[in-house]
Amino acid sequence: MDDSLSYPPIDPTNFDLIIVGTGLPESVLAAAASAAGKTVLHLDPNSFYGSHFSSLPLSDLTSFLHSQSSSHHSPPPSSSSSSADHIAVDLSSRPMYSDLDISSHSPEPLQHSRTFNLDLAGPRVLFCADSAVDLMLKSGASQYMEFKSVDANFVCDGDGKLSSVPDSRSAIFSDTTLGLAVKTRLGIFFKLVDGHLKAAVVGSDGGDESCDESGRISDEDLESPFVDFLNKLRLPPKIKSTILYAIAMADYDQDNMEVCKDFLKTKDGINRLALYHSSVGRFSNALGALIYPIYGQGELPQAFCRRAAVKGCLYVLRMPVNALLMDKDSGSYKGVKVASGQELFSHQIILGPSFIVPSPLLKSSPDILQAKLKDFGLQDFRGKVARGICITKSSLKRDVSTFLAVYPPKSLYPEQVASIRVLQIGSSLAVCPSGMYVLYLSTLCDDAIQGKKSLHAAVNAIFSVPISGTPENSNTDESENAEVKPTLLWSALYIQEMATCSFDSIFSTPMPDGNLNYNDLLDATKKLFHMMFPHHEFFPETAFTDPEDDGGFDQSPSDDSLNS
Amino acid sequence: MATMGHNNLNAKLVLLGDMGAGKSSLVLRFVKGQFLEFQESTIGAAFFSQTLAVDDATVKFEIWDTAGQERYHSLAPMYYRGAAAAIIVYDITSTDSFTRAKKWVQELQKQGNPNMVMALAGNKADLEDKRKVTAEEARVYAEENSLFFVETSAKTAANVNDVFYEIAKRLPRAQPAQNPAGMVLVDRPAEGSRTASCCS
Numbered sequence: 001m002d003d004s005l006s007y008p009p010i011d012p013t014n015f016d017l018i019i020v021g022t023g024l025p026e027s028v029l030a031a032a033a034s035a036a037g038k039t040v041l042h043l044d045p046n047s048f049y050g051s052h053f054s055s056l057p058l059s060d061l062t063s064f065l066h067s068q069s070s071s072h073h074s075p076p077p078s079s080s081s082s083s084a085d086h087i088a089v090d091l092s093s094r095p096m097y098s099d100l101d102i103s104s105h106s107p108e109p110l111q112h113s114r115t116f117n118l119d120l121a122g123p124r125v126l127f128c129a130d131s132a133v134d135l136m137l138k139s140g141a142s143q144y145m146e147f148k149s150v151d152a153n154f155v156c157d158g159d160g161k162l163s164s165v166p167d168s169r170s171a172i173f174s175d176t177t178l179g180l181a182v183k184t185r186l187g188i189f190f191k192l193v194d195g196h197l198k199a200a201v202v203g204s205d206g207g208d209e210s211c212d213e214s215g216r217i218s219d220e221d222l223e224s225p226f227v228d229f230l231n232k233l234r235l236p237p238k239i240k241s242t243i244l245y246a247i248a249m250a251d252y253d254q255d256n257m258e259v260c261k262d263f264l265k266t267k268d269g270i271n272r273l274a275l276y277h278s279s280v281g282r283f284s285n286a287l288g289a290l291i292y293p294i295y296g297q298g299e300l301p302q303a304f305c306r307r308a309a310v311k312g313c314l315y316v317l318r319m320p321v322n323a324l325l326m327d328k329d330s331g332s333y334k335g336v337k338v339a340s341g342q343e344l345f346s347h348q349i350i351l352g353p354s355f356i357v358p359s360p361l362l363k364s365s366p367d368i369l370q371a372k373l374k375d376f377g378l379q380d381f382r383g384k385v386a387r388g389i390c391i392t393k394s395s396l397k398r399d400v401s402t403f404l405a406v407y408p409p410k411s412l413y414p415e416q417v418a419s420i421r422v423l424q425i426g427s428s429l430a431v432c433p434s435g436m437y438v439l440y441l442s443t444l445c446d447d448a449i450q451g452k453k454s455l456h457a458a459v460n461a462i463f464s465v466p467i468s469g470t471p472e473n474s475n476t477d478e479s480e481n482a483e484v485k486p487t488l489l490w491s492a493l494y495i496q497e498m499a500t501c502s503f504d505s506i507f508s509t510p511m512p513d514g515n516l517n518y519n520d521l522l523d524a525t526k527k528l529f530h531m532m533f534p535h536h537e538f539f540p541e542t543a544f545t546d547p548e549d550d551g552g553f554d555q556s557p558s559d560d561s562l563n564s
Numbered sequence: 565m566a567t568m569g570h571n572n573l574n575a576k577l578v579l580l581g582d583m584g585a586g587k588s589s590l591v592l593r594f595v596k597g598q599f600l601e602f603q604e605s606t607i608g609a610a611f612f613s614q615t616l617a618v619d620d621a622t623v624k625f626e627i628w629d630t631a632g633q634e635r636y637h638s639l640a641p642m643y644y645r646g647a648a649a650a651i652i653v654y655d656i657t658s659t660d661s662f663t664r665a666k667k668w669v670q671e672l673q674k675q676g677n678p679n680m681v682m683a684l685a686g687n688k689a690d691l692e693d694k695r696k697v698t699a700e701e702a703r704v705y706a707e708e709n710s711l712f713f714v715e716t717s718a719k720t721a722a723n724v725n726d727v728f729y730e731i732a733k734r735l736p737r738a739q740p741a742q743n744p745a746g747m748v749l750v751d752r753p754a755e756g757s758r759t760a761s762c763c764s
Contacts, residue, residue: 007636007637008636010636048641049640049641133749136749137749137750142748142749142750143611143748144642145642145748145749146746146747146748147746147747147748147749148746148747149747283747283749285747286747291747293746294746295641295642295645299642302640302641302642303642305633305640306631306633306640306642306643309631309632309633310631312632314632314635314636315632315633315635315636315638316636316638317636317637317638318637318638319636429746
């Protein structure tokens with residue numbers, strides 16, 4: 001409600017765990033710790049849930065990106081607050097975004113600012129069989145959300161055309177553009193992969209790993225690049241590219257030893273094929289492999305936070321943490337001092353990825369403290385993600401409003417080293433005014449120049465960008481001609497840092513990665529949980545199956561449920 | 565959003581109001597017929613569902629409780645989204661809780677579904693000797709803001725069911741869904757063993 005409202009003091013003042021920031025990893029940890037019976041205080045300096053994972057109205061999104069593009073040594077020094085047994089170490093935040101470039105070609109999107117729910121970490125989708133979906137079901141967070149199928153999945157071929165990604169074997173075999181020889185080779189490929197996966201299932205049940213004659217692909221092949229495996233089977237470039245970039249979602253050019261930072265191993269490639277395949281048809285009324293939450297990805301952290309609240313977690317938004325309280329003698333973490341001046345204590349703390357303890361301050365601290373905090377803030381950077389959000393009034397593909405399109409390396413320009421993924425979401429997902437579409441773009445990059453170059457190439461390939469000064473409606477009759485590109489109304493392009501988890505006496509959570517789904521992030525989150533609470537299960541199975549737990553909410557699937 | 569099929573409506577109903585006004589007590593009374601003298605702050609329950617038969621339809625309420633997130637004004641937008649009805653609860657023995665109730669009404673008018681059916685419930689009506697908010701004052705406010713108003717007591721059960729029945733009656737019967745309903749994830753034990761394989 002009103003920002004002006006003054007909060008009552010937070011009560012109680014001692015917790016097992018204090019979490020700062022409500023991004024997805026923090027929210028999942030809050031829900032998991034609360035489900036494990038821990039007392040948790042969850043704070044966020046923002047007035048909204050989700051931190052770097054939220055979905056925001058258009059004007060809120062731009063102000064958040066601006067505010068997070070410069071560093072804040074915000075709070076006035078907490079100075080003399082140090083008591084007898086602890087000292088306060090000021091907390092500040094570092095910029096997680098840079099090179100923010102917002103272009104507005106039409107006033108319309110801004111006029112409807114509040115109708116938008118724009119994802120900060122887009123493009124993101126869920127695979128029906130991925131670990132985020134499993135975790136939502138297991139934790140009970142799924143009951144607060146609704147999803148829709150992503151209608152179609154495209155890959156850009158060598159000629160700049162978008163063609164459908166087949167999601168079943170029959171779709172491939174009914175594809176008239178493929179010759180018989182190609183279909184035969186594909187048949188061999190699928191047989192090999194199927195045989196391997198079946199053998200792996202049997203192997204894990206039966207125990208004896210060394211039964212290679214059962215159809216398993218050899219360990220040598222499994223550890224070698226997936227692209228070599230596909231080459232060995234003489235799959236044509238178009239099929240190879242579809243499998244590598246639009247199904248296995250490889251990031252870098254797998255054919256180029258020099259630029260490829262991350263070769264997809266055959267083992268991982270096959271697992272990703274299996275994920276894609278088991279996603280298709282997992283829920284009887286999801287058409288394809290992918291689903292997207294109504295109201296945007298920012299619903300996920302909210303759902304986990306609500307789950308945490310139901311288990312007793314205390315929520316206070318709009319409450320910045322100004323300082324960490326450290327024990328004078330041991331240098332170990334004791335608690336936090338929040339903006340209201342209150343001091344709150346906990347055994348453990350988790351900080352969102354943008355918070356740092358400035359090193360100049362550490363110099364004046366006792367030696368032990370300095371040693372403890374030395375590595376904190378020097379987090380492990382894994383490059384950057386270039387992201388773009390574009391708004392338009394016509395769909396890039398006629399008759400499809402929600403789809404994913406992958407532009408594999410080199411498909412847009414010769415030096416393109418990484419895949420560019422584009423997700424178009426229509427107004428039926430309640431993320432924009434009706435009649436508009438939001439397109440999210442992302443690609444991995446080493447630096448802002450490279451990232452922006454890729455984004456611009458994609459924007460130019462997808463949209464007709466009005467030259468500033470020309471009236472926006474210069475491009476009429478676009479619905480008459482399918483070849484006319486959608487007109488770009490508004491766009492935001494930005495570079496996001498990718499900080500991973502770090503931990504010392506203080507744990508911090510990762511930034512959104514460059515992937516489409518949350519699998520890697522949730523794996524990291526789960527590891528963090530086990531490090532903090534080695535004796536607790538990450539969402540015990542019983543947490544949700546107890547019918548009393550939710551006041552007897554009737555879980556029987558109704559007509560509009562996604563059933564598996 | 566209220567969705568309809570064969571005269572069956574599903575309606576999300578949210579409770580709002582100050583901590584301690586009796587939101588959870590009202591729901592417990594309505595859903596389970598129970599009353600606890602010292603109800604703890606809401607922990608452990610997020611959802612209740614209850615089906616009511618009114619004149620021409622069966623209404624299945626999905627009742628969302630705040631799970632305590634209102635305590636420091638930290639309710640998520642998710643809470644209001646798609647709600648077909650809201651009950652704003654205050655405690656007739658607390659003028660502060662009435663003031664807060666009015667703020668919740670403003671918040672809903674700003675953020676919620678414009679067709680939402682809103683009820684103002686002055687709870688703890690059994691504590692007449694400690695009354696601080698007159699029924700007249702609340703009634704005038706409710707009329708000005710097109711809410712329907714009733715005083716309730718979760719303790720004696722007075723008017724509790726009536727609030728829910730009245731909401732059920734007032735729900736628009738053929739409301740065009742603003743956003744076509746999506747799908748809820750429901751997992752059921754896999755039938756047989758699903759063999760992971762690709763593109764078959």
